[in-house]
Amino acid sequence: MVAALPGGCLSADACFSHHSERFACEWDDESGEDGGYQKFGYDGEDFISLDLKNLRWHYTDQAATYEQKWDRGEVRLHYYNKLFSNICPRWLKQCLHYGSSSLQRKVPPSVSVLQKSPSSPVSCHATGFYPDRATMFWRKDGQELHEDVDLGEILPNHDGTFQMRVDLDIKSVKPEEWRRYDCVFQLSGVKDNIITKLDKAVIRTNCGKMSQTC
The missing domain is CATH 2.60.40.10 (Immunoglobulins)
Incomplete structure (x- = not known):
């Protein structure tokens, strides 16, 4: 009899998995529009991502068990909405302001x-x-x-x-x-x-x- 262990398992009682989170905010200095993305991964694959435009989560088949719980969590959605529409763009503008003298300098050769x-x-x-x-x-x-x-x-x-x-x-x-x-x-x-x-x-x-x- 051959027993197969789930991916990431070293033995029958020692399994591991890899979780990742990526996010970024964006700001267009010409149009004034801001945005960003929030993505969660599981074992190197896409898992859950945030649709900022419609303010909802997108789930892969592997993340289906999270859908009901996360869709009820409006607090989490409002937090990320505030983060990407207010907090993060403000930080980004401050960084660009403080670093503009260095980033925009022109030095001839x-x-x-x-x-x-x-x-x-x-x-x-x-x-x-x-x-x-x-x-x-x-x-x-x-x-x-x-x-x-x-x-x-x-x-x-x-x-x-x-x-x-x-x-x-x-x-x-x-x-x-x-x-x-x-x-x-x-x-x-x-x-x-x-x-x-x-x-x-x-x-x-x-x-x-x-x-x-x-």
């Missing part, structure tokens, strides 16, 4: 043009900017380039700012055409772009300036 060797791609590198909503690209005669260009990821710095780079393969670019190229950095929320010309005089190599010889 320091931009450098780098090249490891004369045969290597030229890298336009921006570091120290905030926030991380930024774009960077190479142009020729004012037109964005998509060929011979390698855009790197935006990476975090240790001080909370960010850095990024975009490489340009210049093997087929004649020296007299360099002046037609420039690197553009755009930071979200900032009107003016940072434009850096492709110029041998400003390119930094392992030896210092490009004009120097290793």
Whole structure:
């Protein structure tokens, strides 16, 4: 005879289960609307969730035994309604108010043009900017380039700012055409772009300036 134990049981007299609760409140600073959600889980599966719009609970089949008891508990419903329509949005607004100077700050980067060797791609590198909503690209005669260009990821710095780079393969670019190229950095929320010309005089190599010889 084979006896099957319920899921989560270590032995016939030692069972366990996992309960979870997730909730969040939301506030739209443009429309002024607020909301949120409240969800309960059981052993990794959805169990009971709150419908804030209609102020009622939704039950899975596994939670059917709770339906009659919870539907009679109007105090619990009114508590969550007050939490998501009043208390939680007020906390959220206070947090946004106190943190706005930090969250909404705009910090421009320091931009450098780098090249490891004369045969290597030229890298336009921006570091120290905030926030991380930024774009960077190479142009020729004012037109964005998509060929011979390698855009790197935006990476975090240790001080909370960010850095990024975009490489340009210049093997087929004649020296007299360099002046037609420039690197553009755009930071979200900032009107003016940072434009850096492709110029041998400003390119930094392992030896210092490009004009120097290793």
